Amino acid sequence: MPRATPKDDPQPVPPAQPDLDDCCHSGCNPCVFDLYDEALERYQSALAEWQARQAALKVQKVRTVHARPSKPRTRR
Template identity: 60%
Template sequence: MVGMNILPHTADPDGDPRPQAPEPPGPDDCCHSGCAYCVDDLYQEALDRYREQLKAWLARHPDQA
């Protein structure tokens, strides 16, 4: 799906890479037709997952905050 690529994790020597934010959809990715699975909704879900993953990662790596 266009605009929904998750960027690769940054390399981390201890094997626990910092999560990377999802790429936002482009300005032309949404057709504004009221789709059941709009790219904007899917992006928001991916962003919510990223925030949870980042929160957990920061708890494991407090020196990286």
């Protein structure tokens, strides 16, 4: 079974925060800042899920390392 690598599950990238000049200040619905807030919430959720997966992978790696049978030691 192939092992998962960071390339298989990259860390989520935060959304780019809009500049104050990106808003037209005319009360648009949705405003660019509303869209940013929604994207930020999705990012934070995705980041939390990614961090949980990474933590589970670390636990799995530790269990795999500790579960390997040790070789009998021989004297030379």
